[in-house]
Amino acid sequence: MSMSPKTDFTQRFIFDNSDTRGELASLDHSYAEVLAKHAYPEPVQQLLGELMAAAALLVGSLKFDGLMSLQARSEGPVPLLMIECTSDREIRGLARFNAEQITPDATLADLMPNGVLAITIDPAVGKRYQGIVDLDGKTLSDCFTNYFVMSHQVPTRFWLAANGKRARGMLLQQLPAEVIKDEDDRAESWQRLNILGDTLKVEELLGLDNESILVRLFHEEELRVFADERIEFKCSCSRERSGNALTSLGREDALNLVVEHDGHIEIDCQFCNERYLFDAADVDQLFAGAGVESPSDTHH
Numbered sequence: 001m002s003m004s005p006k007t008d009f010t011q012r013f014i015f016d017n018s019d020t021r022g023e024l025a026s027l028d029h030s031y032a033e034v035l036a037k038h039a040y041p042e043p044v045q046q047l048l049g050e051l052m053a054a055a056a057l058l059v060g061s062l063k064f065d066g067l068m069s070l071q072a073r074s075e076g077p078v079p080l081l082m083i084e085c086t087s088d089r090e091i092r093g094l095a096r097f098n099a100e101q102i103t104p105d106a107t108l109a110d111l112m113p114n115g116v117l118a119i120t121i122d123p124a125v126g127k128r129y130q131g132i133v134d135l136d137g138k139t140l141s142d143c144f145t146n147y148f149v150m151s152h153q154v155p156t157r158f159w160l161a162a163n164g165k166r167a168r169g170m171l172l173q174q175l176p177a178e179v180i181k182d183e184d185d186r187a188e189s190w191q192r193l194n195i196l197g198d199t200l201k202v203e204e205l206l207g208l209d210n211e212s213i214l215v216r217l218f219h220e221e222e223l224r225v226f227a228d229e230r231i232e233f234k235c236s237c238s239r240e241r242s243g244n245a246l247t248s249l250g251r252e253d254a255l256n257l258v259v260e261h262d263g264h265i266e267i268d269c270q271f272c273n274e275r276y277l278f279d280a281a282d283v284d285q286l287f288a289g290a291g292v293e294s295p296s297d298t299h300h
Contacts, residue, residue, distance in 0.1 A: 009228040016222040018189040025056035025169040030233035043106040049162020053169030066123040074115035077101035090234035
């Protein structure tokens with residue numbers, strides 16, 4: 001059996017002669033998994049893919065051990081976009097949308113007017129970090145670029161693209177001055193690489209492999225390309241977590257819910273559509289501390 005080509009990964013590269021690093025992200029299977037869960041209109045599929053690609057690039061850039069979430073909210077046709085990615089590079093995502101208000105050529109401003117994106121990092125140890133990105137650029141790429149310039153003072157550029165089948169991203173980021181010490185030369189070098197990056201067409205980013213993209217853009221540069229790192233769709237929902245949510249209600253309220261819902265409570269995962277059922281026997285089991293690994297015997 002032939003091995004299928006790697007489809008979901010990020011790959012880092014460094015310009016040896018200009019204190020700049022780059023990263024490319026490619027998502028096929030994980031993007032397809034996210035889109036399969038709901039009937040998203042095309043403009044929403046594109047936004048979700050671009051945000052997934054941004055998350056994949058960020059997980060390679062921001063060093064953390066824990067969970068990163070990108071949560072965009074607006075009062076427009078897309079009130080919520082959400083991507084979660086762990087430091088183990090497991091990604092999941094969802095969008096809420098009002099299909100009737102979405103035209104096929106809807107832009108970011110049409111879909112998420114006055115939108116705001118929160119980047120949250122919940123580390124396993126240490127303090128939670130949150131940054132706020134205004135969704136006031138023409139594209140998500142512009143919004144992320146503007147955010148990094150404003151908040152991190154680290155010149156960073158994003159190129160993001162998605163078409164319902166594939167989500168791709170490229171990032172360039174300036175590194176501390178080691179090779180080029182002169183500020184003017186440094187600025188000129190950074191600008192030159194950006195101009196080269198801007199010649200990349202959306203169909204090239206979506207259609208070419210990493211090697212072809214790097215040769216096409218930077219064939220005159222001294223590049224070091226690193227091994228790719230896989231990324232995959234995985235949902236962190238579980239029967240146990242759903243049980244914990246019920247336990248937090250208290251026994252009486254949980255049992256009342258069972259009665260209100262004709263004998264069993266359904267807890268659906270918004271990310272993957274998995275459904276967890278709990279009846280009165282399950283609830284008793286939960287509060288007796290017997291765990292939730294399997295539904296009670298009353299289920300057939």
